[in-house]
Amino acid sequence: MEETTRAVAVRKAIDVTGIVQGVGFRPFVYRLARECGLTGLIANTPAGVSIEVQGETDLVEQFLARLQSEAPPLAKITSLTPRDIEVQSETDFRIITSRLGDPPKALISPDVAVCSDCLREMINPRDRRFRYPFINCTNCGPRFTIIHDIPYDRARTSMSSFRMCGACQAEYDDPANRRFHAQPNACWDCGPQLQLWSSEGSRVDTPEPVRDVARLLDRDGIVAIKGLGGFHLACNARSEIAVNLLRERKRRIEKPFAVMFSRVENLEHLCVVDDAARKLLLSFERPVVLLARQPGTALASGIAPNNRFLGAFLPYTPLHHLLFSSTKLDALVMTSANLSEEPIAIDNQEAVQRLQGIADAFLVHNRDILRRCDDSVVRVAAGRTQQLRRSRGFVPVPVPIERESEPILAVGGELKNTICVVRGSEAFLSQHIGDLENLESYKFFQESVEHLQRILEVHPKIIAYDLHPDYFSTKWALARPGMQLVGVQHHHAHIAACMAENHLDGKVIGIALDGTGYGSDGAIWGGEVLLADYRDFERAAHLEYVPLPGGAAAIHEPWRTAVSYLFKHYGKDIASLDLPFLKAIDARRLSVVQQMIDREIHSPRTSSCGRLFDAVAALIGVRSAVNYEAQAAIELEMAAHDSTDLLTYPFDLTVDGPHWQIGTRPLLRALLRDMQHQEPIPAMSRRFHNGLAQVLVSLAERIRDKTRLERVCLSGGCFQNLLLFDLLLDGLRAKSFEVYFHSEVPAGDGGISLGQALIAAHRVATAL
Ligand SMILES: [Zn+2]
Ligand SMILES: [Zn+2]
Ligand SMILES: [Zn+2]
Numbered sequence: 001m002e003e004t005t006r007a008v009a010v011r012k013a014i015d016v017t018g019i020v021q022g023v024g025f026r027p028f029v030y031r032l033a034r035e036c037g038l039t040g041l042i043a044n045t046p047a048g049v050s051i052e053v054q055g056e057t058d059l060v061e062q063f064l065a066r067l068q069s070e071a072p073p074l075a076k077i078t079s080l081t082p083r084d085i086e087v088q089s090e091t092d093f094r095i096i097t098s099r100l101g102d103p104p105k106a107l108i109s110p111d112v113a114v115c116s117d118c119l120r121e122m123i124n125p126r127d128r129r130f131r132y133p134f135i136n137c138t139n140c141g142p143r144f145t146i147i148h149d150i151p152y153d154r155a156r157t158s159m160s161s162f163r164m165c166g167a168c169q170a171e172y173d174d175p176a177n178r179r180f181h182a183q184p185n186a187c188w189d190c191g192p193q194l195q196l197w198s199s200e201g202s203r204v205d206t207p208e209p210v211r212d213v214a215r216l217l218d219r220d221g222i223v224a225i226k227g228l229g230g231f232h233l234a235c236n237a238r239s240e241i242a243v244n245l246l247r248e249r250k251r252r253i254e255k256p257f258a259v260m261f262s263r264v265e266n267l268e269h270l271c272v273v274d275d276a277a278r279k280l281l282l283s284f285e286r287p288v289v290l291l292a293r294q295p296g297t298a299l300a301s302g303i304a305p306n307n308r309f310l311g312a313f314l315p316y317t318p319l320h321h322l323l324f325s326s327t328k329l330d331a332l333v334m335t336s337a338n339l340s341e342e343p344i345a346i347d348n349q350e351a352v353q354r355l356q357g358i359a360d361a362f363l364v365h366n367r368d369i370l371r372r373c374d375d376s377v378v379r380v381a382a383g384r385t386q387q388l389r390r391s392r393g394f395v396p397v398p399v400p401i402e403r404e405s406e407p408i409l410a411v412g413g414e415l416k417n418t419i420c421v422v423r424g425s426e427a428f429l430s431q432h433i434g435d436l437e438n439l440e441s442y443k444f445f446q447e448s449v450e451h452l453q454r455i456l457e458v459h460p461k462i463i464a465y466d467l468h469p470d471y472f473s474t475k476w477a478l479a480r481p482g483m484q485l486v487g488v489q490h491h492h493a494h495i496a497a498c499m500a501e502n503h504l505d506g507k508v509i510g511i512a513l514d515g516t517g518y519g520s521d522g523a524i525w526g527g528e529v530l531l532a533d534y535r536d537f538e539r540a541a542h543l544e545y546v547p548l549p550g551g552a553a554a555i556h557e558p559w560r561t562a563v564s565y566l567f568k569h570y571g572k573d574i575a576s577l578d579l580p581f582l583k584a585i586d587a588r589r590l591s592v593v594q595q596m597i598d599r600e601i602h603s604p605r606t607s608s609c610g611r612l613f614d615a616v617a618a619l620i621g622v623r624s625a626v627n628y629e630a631q632a633a634i635e636l637e638m639a640a641h642d643s644t645d646l647l648t649y650p651f652d653l654t655v656d657g658p659h660w661q662i663g664t665r666p667l668l669r670a671l672l673r674d675m676q677h678q679e680p681i682p683a684m685s686r687r688f689h690n691g692l693a694q695v696l697v698s699l700a701e702r703i704r705d706k707t708r709l710e711r712v713c714l715s716g717g718c719f720q721n722l723l724l725f726d727l728l729l730d731g732l733r734a735k736s737f738e739v740y741f742h743s744e745v746p747a748g749d750g751g752i753s754l755g756q757a758l759i760a761a762h763r764v765a766t767a768l
Helices: 025-035 057-069 116-122 166-173 209-218 240-250 275-282 318-325 348-355 439-456 472-478 490-501 552-556 558-570 587-599 609-619 631-641 665-676 681-707 722-734 749-767
Strands: 009-019 039-045 048-056 076-085 093-096 194-198 223-226 231-236 259-261 288-292 309-313 331-336 361-365 377-381 384-389 399-410 420-429 462-466 484-488 508-518 524-532 537-543 652-656 659-663 711-715 738-740
Touching (some): 025 048, 025 057, 025 093, 048 057, 057 076, 116 318, 209 223, 209 318, 231 240, 240 331, 275 288, 275 377, 348 361, 377 722, 384 749, 399 490, 420 439, 420 749, 439 472, 462 472, 462 749, 484 490, 484 749, 490 508, 490 537, 490 711, 524 609, 524 681, 537 681, 552 558, 552 609, 558 587, 558 609, 558 665, 609 631, 609 665, 631 722, 659 681, 665 681, 681 722
Parallel strands (some): 223 361, 288 377, 462 484, 508 711, 537 659, 711 738
Antiparallel strands (some): 009 076, 039 048, 194 361, 223 231, 231 331, 259 331, 288 309, 377 384, 399 420, 508 524, 524 537, 652 659
C-alpha cells in the first residue's frame, strides 16, 4: 500500500443498515476499498456496518458508487448515509472485529441457494471440496434455519459442534477470502457428513450414500431427504408407479405435489416460463413457482390432478445438485415430509418415527435444522410476484412499514398460521407455521413466538389476535397476563395487511373474500366489502347469509352448502328440482342435512365466498366432496379457464340496514336454467366468475359514489383464484379505481398477522 497523505484526501464515514452481516459484506468492502486504493476501516454495528474510507475525492466517489452497484447478492441495504469526517493518518484498510454484545438490531439473512462459485468447486475433482454436500460461502448456504440466537456467529448456530480444520479456519480468518466469517464454513475433514439410513432407521454402511439414493429413485423408490428447512419426500416425477405409491403411503389424495427439476431448460417444454417466472426460479430464494402447464405434459398424471398449474422449483442445496448429477432423472417430486397437515419433519429420529412406512430410505446428515422452514410458494400475477406461502428464502426479511411503532406481537389466525413481530418501522413475519388445530403445529407456533422475539431482541407488551374465540392463537393470547391485548376482526386484518405492504394510509374500500373468518356479529364472514383504515372498519356489503349445515363438515362436503343455497331460494321441496347432483347424494344424509337447515341445528350462518364457490362447484357437477382444502373452488376455477364465455350470472344488491347485501337468488335461477339446458361446465363456471367480479365492481362504484373513495384493496384466500383476481382487477381498473393487492405477503391467512400488527399499532398509538 502507498503512503496515505495524498495531495487532496477526504475521509468519509458511511453507516450502512440492512442485511449486511453474514452475507459477505465486509470482505466485499475490504476488497473494494483496496481496489480503489483507499484506506480506512469497517466494523459491525448494532444496526449494520460502519465504514470509513479515505483517499482522493474521485476514488472515494467511485467507491461509493460501486458499494451499491456491486454489493454481494445477499446483502440488502436499507439505508446508506455518507458524511465527511476528519482525515487521519493510516496506511491500510482494516476490518475491525465485532465487539461482543453487538449487533442486536442487525438483520439475519434467510437461507440461500448454493452459489455458482461453490458449485464450480464442488464439481472440480481437484478441489478439496469435490462433491462435498455442505459446501457454502458468505454468499450462500443455510442461515435462518441453523441459528438459535444472535449475534449471528458460529457458536450460536448448529455448526457449533463442528470445529473447523486448519484450511477452513484460514479461509474464515482471511478478509480477502470469500469464506471470511462464513459461519457454516466446512469441508470433508471437519464438517457435517451424510448418512444413508434404512427404512427402519438403521445406518447403512456405504461410501456413496448419494449414489445409492439415486439408484433407489431410479427404481421408483421413495426417499426422505434432509434439506435446509426440513425433510422432503422424493420420488421420480415421471413415474406413475412412484407417484401413486407416494400418494398411497402419504395418504395424500389429489393435492398437488411440487416438482424439482434439474435445470430450468427441462421445465420449459412442460410449462409456460416467461422472464419473470424464470427470474424467480433462478433467484437465490429458490421458491416453488406456480406455472401454467403446457398441454400433454410428460410427468406422471398423479402429480397435480385436475390442475392446470404445476408447482416447480430448482435445486437449491449442494446435495440436490449432487443428487441430480448422480441420476438420469431430471424431475423429482419433492414434497414436505409429513403426514397430511402436520409440520415438516426436521430431526433425524423424528423423521424416522413419523415417516416409517412411507420412505424406503433416509438420506440424513448431522447438521441440525433448528428452525423448520417449508419451501416458499409464489406465482407471477399482474406483473408482480405473489407470495402464496412465504417461508424459506424470504424469512426473516422484514416488511417495511410506514411508521415507527412500539414492539407488537401478532399471533395470526388458525389455518396457515404465521405470526408477526413489529420492531421499529419493520414487520417480521414468521415462516409458514401451519394449522394450529394440529398439536405439532401448535408447538411449532409456541416455539416461533419465542424464537422470533429472541432473535429480534424485543419483548412486546402488546399482543394482537383474531376475534375467533376458538382459535388456538386467540386462546394463547388471552392467556397472557399483563399484556395489552388487541382483538382484530379477521377481514379487517386481511385488508390492513394489503394496505401495509402497499404503504397506504387513510381509508380504503376493502374487498375481502375467503372461506372463514369470525364476524363481529358472531356469524362466519367471508364475502365482505369493508370501508377500512388501520384503526377501524365499517361493513359496507356482504354476501347474503346462508346456513352452513354441520359447520366445518360443510367445508369437507361442498354438497351441503349447495343444498343450503337451494333450500334458501327454493324452499323445502328441493327434490322436485330434479337435479343430477342431488340424486348422487345418499337420501338419508340429504334428509338429515335438510332438517339441520330447517331447524337451525348446528348450522351457523355464513357469508363466506369460499362456500359460495363450493356450492356452485357441487351444483354443476365439478365436485361434491373434497380431499384437500379448497379443492372444489380450485377445480371450479380450473374448469373456467377452458372457457372464454362472456355471459355473466346475475346477483342482486339490496340494502340491508346499514349495508348492502349481495343476493344470490338470480344466480341460482340462472345456474339451474343453464343446468337444465345442459350447458358445458366450463361455460357455467366462467359465467359465475364473470358475474361475481361484475357485482363486486358495481358495488365498488356505488360505494365510491357515496364515499368518494377511489382506492380498493383486494385480500383473502379467494384471491389465490387467478381468474377471479384478473377479472376483478381488470373490471375495477376499467372503472378507474386504484387497485392494490398482495405481493410480499400472502393474500390468504398467512398474511393476516401483518394486518393485525398494524391495526394494533394504530389503535395503541391513537389511544394515548
Ligand atoms: Zn457459495
Ligand atoms: Zn475443514
Ligand atoms: Zn381469511
